[in-house]
Amino acid sequence: xxxxxxxxxxxxxxxxxxxxxxxxxxxxxxxxxxxxxxxxxxxxxxxxxxxxxxxxxxxxxxxxxxxxxxxxxxxxxxxxxxxxxxxxxxxxxxxxxxxxxxxxxxxxxxxxxxxxxxxxxxxxxxxxxxxxxxxxxxxxxxxxxxxxxxxxxxxxxxxxxxxxxxxxxxxxxxxxxxxxxxxxxxxxxxxxxxxxxxxxxxxxxxxxxxxxxxxxxxxxxxxxxxxx
Amino acid sequence: xxxxxxxxxxxxxxxxxxxxxxxxxxxxxxxxxxxxxxxxxxxxxxxxxxxxxxxxxxxxxxxxxxxxxxxxxxxxxxxxxxxxxxxxxxxxxxxxxxxxxxxxxxxxxxxxxxxxxxxxxxxxxxxxxxxxxxxxxxxxxxxxxxxxxxxxxxxxxxxxxxxxxxxxxxxxxxxxxxxxxxxxxxxxxxxxxxxxxxxxxxxxxxxxxxxxxxxxxxxxxxxxxxxxxxxxxxxxxxxxxxxxxxxxxxxxxxxxxxxxxxxxxxxxxxxxxxxxxxxxxxxxxxxxxxxxxxxxxxxxxxxxxxxxxxxxxxxxxxxxxxxxxxxxxxxxxxxxxxxxxxxxxxxxxxxxxxxxxxxxxxxxxxxxxxxxxxxxxxxxxxxxxxxxxxxxxxxxxxxxxxxxxxxxxxxxxxxxxxxxxxxxxxxxxxxxxxxxxxxxxxxxxxxxxxxxxxxxxxxxxxxxxx
Numbered sequence: 001x002x003x004x005x006x007x008x009x010x011x012x013x014x015x016x017x018x019x020x021x022x023x024x025x026x027x028x029x030x031x032x033x034x035x036x037x038x039x040x041x042x043x044x045x046x047x048x049x050x051x052x053x054x055x056x057x058x059x060x061x062x063x064x065x066x067x068x069x070x071x072x073x074x075x076x077x078x079x080x081x082x083x084x085x086x087x088x089x090x091x092x093x094x095x096x097x098x099x100x101x102x103x104x105x106x107x108x109x110x111x112x113x114x115x116x117x118x119x120x121x122x123x124x125x126x127x128x129x130x131x132x133x134x135x136x137x138x139x140x141x142x143x144x145x146x147x148x149x150x151x152x153x154x155x156x157x158x159x160x161x162x163x164x165x166x167x168x169x170x171x172x173x174x175x176x177x178x179x180x181x182x183x184x185x186x187x188x189x190x191x192x193x194x195x196x197x198x199x200x201x202x203x204x205x206x207x208x209x210x211x212x213x214x215x216x217x218x219x220x221x222x223x224x225x226x227x228x
Numbered sequence: 229x230x231x232x233x234x235x236x237x238x239x240x241x242x243x244x245x246x247x248x249x250x251x252x253x254x255x256x257x258x259x260x261x262x263x264x265x266x267x268x269x270x271x272x273x274x275x276x277x278x279x280x281x282x283x284x285x286x287x288x289x290x291x292x293x294x295x296x297x298x299x300x301x302x303x304x305x306x307x308x309x310x311x312x313x314x315x316x317x318x319x320x321x322x323x324x325x326x327x328x329x330x331x332x333x334x335x336x337x338x339x340x341x342x343x344x345x346x347x348x349x350x351x352x353x354x355x356x357x358x359x360x361x362x363x364x365x366x367x368x369x370x371x372x373x374x375x376x377x378x379x380x381x382x383x384x385x386x387x388x389x390x391x392x393x394x395x396x397x398x399x400x401x402x403x404x405x406x407x408x409x410x411x412x413x414x415x416x417x418x419x420x421x422x423x424x425x426x427x428x429x430x431x432x433x434x435x436x437x438x439x440x441x442x443x444x445x446x447x448x449x450x451x452x453x454x455x456x457x458x459x460x461x462x463x464x465x466x467x468x469x470x471x472x473x474x475x476x477x478x479x480x481x482x483x484x485x486x487x488x489x490x491x492x493x494x495x496x497x498x499x500x501x502x503x504x505x506x507x508x509x510x511x512x513x514x515x516x517x518x519x520x521x522x523x524x525x526x527x528x529x530x531x532x533x534x535x536x537x538x539x540x541x542x543x544x545x546x547x548x549x550x551x552x553x554x555x556x557x558x559x560x561x562x563x564x565x566x567x568x569x570x571x572x573x574x575x576x577x578x579x580x581x582x583x584x585x586x587x588x589x590x591x592x593x594x595x596x597x598x599x600x601x602x603x604x605x606x607x608x609x610x611x612x613x614x615x616x617x618x619x620x621x622x623x624x625x626x627x628x629x630x631x632x633x634x635x636x637x638x639x640x641x642x643x644x645x646x647x648x649x650x651x652x653x654x655x656x657x658x659x660x661x662x663x664x665x666x667x668x669x670x671x672x673x674x675x676x677x678x679x680x681x682x683x684x685x686x687x688x689x690x691x692x693x694x
Contacts, residue, residue: 144389155393185589197582
């Protein structure tokens with residue numbers, strides 16, 4: 001995936017400052033590209049050239065980062081973020097203040113991309129059922145350890161950042177859930193999961209003008225939210 | 229057959245001696261029914277027609293009246309946005325009757341209502357007044373109950389997936405009773421809430437339950453020793469045992485076996501680990517109105533055998549849907565119709581899985597739509613206005629000529645209320661459906677959107693007072 005969306009796929013010496021900044025951008029790019037509705041748009045063409053969408057996405061991220069950094073100015077006196085809005089963080093379209101690569105090998109061999117938006121920790125679960133790995137199958141979903149690990153991580157983030165509350169938003173492949181039974185949802189109910197409505201694309205049409213925003217969406221996921 | 233006669237039937241089954249593996253000689257024998265006797269008991273209950281009779285009927289005339297008044301006020305031509313929204317009728321009198329029925333069937337068992345099932349303030353307040361306690365699964369639920377001036381003594385924190393922050397929070401609010409099922413949880417509790425009264429949650433056979441919990445939650449009996457040992461080493465306050473047989477179970481043998489297993493853990497804790505005698509048995513939830521008589525008959529039999537009166541053990545339960553499912557009726561408005569053929573159509577209503585019918589995804593419920601208003605007439609009392617399957621009710625297609633699928637208002641493929649239903653009426657836009665018995669896991673799980681909690685519109689009635 002990293003190479004498909006135009007990020008480098010060669011080992012980096014992360015001790016060099018320039019390299020680590022590039023690495024951070026790659027992580028941001030990987031997380032945000034999870035919301036590209038058709039990931040084929042990111043795959044290089046037959047001449048091994050990058051598609052324009054990858055470039056458009058990168059440019060958008062750079063622009064959005066400027067806004068995000070302003071939002072994240074922390075005022076030591078008030079112990080608050082200067083431009084902080086309590087409702088800002090729920091939206092996956094907003095860039096995160098922190099990005100994470102999670103690895104839960106007993107759950108899946110795939111990397112799990114995630115980001116923190118103020119009070120919300122957004123975690124995109126890889127599609128387990130498309131995977132051939134022996135570790136990745138439906139029974140892994142019906143297992144609380146991975147979820148508890150994510151809930152603990154979310155809770156720990158709040159310990160460090162001291163928000164009033166912290167919520168975990170899980171983005172689960174819609175195909176995984178619908179094509180293989182909805183048992184996961186029935187079990188999550190017992191531990192307080194809430195189903196979150198997908199974005200209203202009609203509203204988006206009236207509020208956005210840039211093309212790349214239309215190519216991004218959350219329709220490939222069923223979104224669940226947990227209090228932490 | 230009267231209740232007394234049922235009691236006699238239960239006590240007439242001979243108890244036999246069954247070896248229970250245990251390393252301690254004093255615990256070699258437990259008096260309990262073997263599988264044959266247990267099966268006989270269950271078969272006796274299944275064949276007992278008295279158990280098929282529901283404890284009471286819903287107050288249909290009062291519910292119908294409330295629906296009719298509300299819909300009658302809506303003028304389709306001039307109404308404001310929101311007036312046609314779906315709404316519930318909640319009969320508080322039904323909850324009172326259900327509580328009375330609980331006390332009649334299970335007088336020894338203190339119910340701790342599962343708040344997650346329906347955290348409506350009026351319901352919580354009424355249940356608190358009646359003397360029901362509360363099972364909370366999150367910080368929000370604990371706060372909600374405590375804000376009603378209810379003592380933390382009346383709360384059990386029974387989330388089977390507890391994050392450290394939740395445990396800290398329970399400690400800060402003096403919520404003492406809590407369940408656990410693994411060693412890691414014990415270490416967290418030792419660190420953040422060492423004085424907590426702990427209930428060891430054991431796994432049960434939930435293979436016949438519609439919502440199976442124990443495959444995910446609960447400690448297998450062969451792992452109990454490690455938990456007892458750890459609790460002892462950490463000096464924690466082990467207060468009892470809990471289990472949950474899953475919701476919607478059809479075979480209540482699991483209840484009997486779970487009580488028996490709980491007794492084994494009680495004995496083991498005292499005799500093998502020198503822990504103080506356990507004081508609490510939490511029999512969990514999963515009770516349903518329709519099968520309440522049968523499940524409680526099995527339960528009474530098991531409790532009389534393993535935890536008889538005078539055994540000095542407090543018995544508690546975590547019922548949720550039993551107390552609220554039948555108290556709520558949902559009405560929703562037909563907002564669109566797409567004809568597929570002369571007698572086939574897709575019907576869209578203004579409520580769905582992202583609203584008050586969340587239970588379709590999160591629970592094992594299948595809401596039953598019935599025609600409420602069609603052709604300028606109310607049809608509430610026609611309880612057979614629709615059917616999910618023609619064969620099941622031995623009705624012909626001629627009686628139910630219209631085949632429909634029913635969808636919520638979003639464009640999401642998940643938002644399907646019923647894939648295939650047969651109707652007497654050719655419903656059109658502007659008609660109303662009603663969905664009976666929809667009080668559990670519905671509005672409580674409704675979507676939070678744009679930071680605002682979605683609240684259901686509820687018309688309250690009290691059929692015990694009105």
